[in-house]
Structure formats: structure tokens, C-alpha cells
Amino acid sequence: MGSESQARRFEGRVVIVTGAAGGIGRAAARRFASEGATVVAVDLARSDLDGTADAVAAAGGEVTTVAADVTSDSDVARYVAAALDAHGRVDALFNNAGIEGPIASLVDCPADGFDRVMDVNVRGVWLGIKHAGPAIVTSGGGAIVNTASMLGLSGIAQMGAYVASKHAVIGLTRTAALEFAPLGVRVNAVAPAPVDTRMIRAIEEGFNPDDPAAVRQVIASRVPLERYATPDEIAAVAAFLCSDDAAYMTGTVVPIDGGTQASG
Numbered sequence: 001m002g003s004e005s006q007a008r009r010f011e012g013r014v015v016i017v018t019g020a021a022g023g024i025g026r027a028a029a030r031r032f033a034s035e036g037a038t039v040v041a042v043d044l045a046r047s048d049l050d051g052t053a054d055a056v057a058a059a060g061g062e063v064t065t066v067a068a069d070v071t072s073d074s075d076v077a078r079y080v081a082a083a084l085d086a087h088g089r090v091d092a093l094f095n096n097a098g099i100e101g102p103i104a105s106l107v108d109c110p111a112d113g114f115d116r117v118m119d120v121n122v123r124g125v126w127l128g129i130k131h132a133g134p135a136i137v138t139s140g141g142g143a144i145v146n147t148a149s150m151l152g153l154s155g156i157a158q159m160g161a162y163v164a165s166k167h168a169v170i171g172l173t174r175t176a177a178l179e180f181a182p183l184g185v186r187v188n189a190v191a192p193a194p195v196d197t198r199m200i201r202a203i204e205e206g207f208n209p210d211d212p213a214a215v216r217q218v219i220a221s222r223v224p225l226e227r228y229a230t231p232d233e234i235a236a237v238a239a240f241l242c243s244d245d246a247a248y249m250t251g252t253v254v255p256i257d258g259g260t261q262a263s264g
Helices: 023-034 046-058 073-087 111-138 160-183 198-207 212-221 231-242
Strands: 014-018 038-043 062-067 092-095 142-147 185-192 253-256
Touching: 014 023, 014 073, 014 111, 023 038, 023 046, 023 062, 023 092, 023 231, 038 046, 038 073, 046 062, 062 073, 073 111, 092 111, 092 231, 111 142, 111 160, 111 185, 142 160, 142 231, 160 185, 160 253, 185 231, 198 212, 231 253
Parallel strands: 014 038, 014 092, 038 062, 092 142, 142 185, 185 253
Antiparallel strands: none
């Protein structure tokens, strides 16, 4: 994925990245830009995107920032329209926006907290597919990559809303892959194990506010590589799946898990 022949594999292409102000989203925007893409960076507040715009510029890329709520049908339609208006095409979507939600048992989880996770993590992914998919078809085909999680392939106590949402993302990915395959759009998902971002720090604090470092130590110890993934490592796989190098991959969920699945 890092060879010289792949250095500009997104030259002339437009890639939308949602959740672009966060750790994985910002790393992905930078990665796509470094490989020649024009990036449309989407997040809830435009001010949060300043750092992403700087990262894309530092990578030598062009960026359009769009403030949008991924749970809003009209906002998602608007960020796709903004990409088309500014650049005339959409070649790929990294459907990455997500939140961790409450750290609570299924019994104690507040209904509004559960609903919010489903809105962002599931509805947001569905709306991205709904609006960006046809734009990618019109542009001649391309790819969508959704951010799932290793917890979408398993489960964990106290995070039922998040687990349920990521299982749903995998279901949406597989369904979209079947629906869009005849139209020239591949749809895959990445399923990271813990990634060193703001989200995992919030999860650590949610499990043990008095000693989040102890939670981090326990989580990392369960990964055979004994560490969290970096955002850049997730971005690299997302870029591969959006590229022509993955031309025969669709409906696939790619674990990026430091060996977690191998350990059972």
C-alpha cells in the first residue's frame, strides 16, 4: 500500500470523508490527499475541521470543508451536493462518523443515549450510502467504505448501543454491496480494534473514571500486538479499499485488530 506506484492512485478523484475532524477521519483525509485525492471533509462543526484542512494542505491536497449533521437527510444530501458543485464528481465515500455512546448496561442505558448512537452510527451510514452512492454511480463508479468495529463482530458488556450499531453497519455494508455491485460501486467496511483516539479515551474514562489508564492497560493486554492501532493504520486500509487495488473486493469486512480474532 505504500509503494511508489500507489503514491498517486487517487489522482483526479474526489473522496468524501465524514467524521473528518476526529482521529481516524483526519488521518484518512490526510492519507487520501497524499495519494492525490481532492477531499471533501465533513463534520458537525466547521471550526472543528480547521485542523483537518491544515493536514490536507500539508499533504499537498485540495480540501472542501462542509459542516453537516450526518443524522440529517437534508444535511447529507447537502454535503454530497457540495462535493458535486465544487468538483463535479464523487468517486469514493469514507463513511466514518460515529460516537461511542453511554457506558452502561442494557438495563441502565438511557433511551435517548441509545437512540443517539443509532442515529449517528447507523442512520448516518445509511444516509451516506443513500445519497453518495448514486453520485458515485453517476461519476462512473467507485467505492464506499464504512467504519464498523471489531465489536460489530462480537460483543462487550456495558456498551450495548455501540455494539448493536456496529453490527448494523456490517449489515448495511453487505446489503449495499449487493445492491450497488451491478452499478459499479464497491462497498466494504473496516472493523478496527481499539484505536488511539479521543473515543477510546472516553471509553476508558467511562469504564473507570478514577483510573482510565488501568482500563487502557487491560484492553491493550488483550490484543496480541499489545497496543492500540493508530489512526494512520486504519486510514491506510480505508484508502486501499477505496482504491483500484481492491477492485475485486466488495461486501467485505476487514478486521484491523492486532491479532485479536486469531486469539479467539
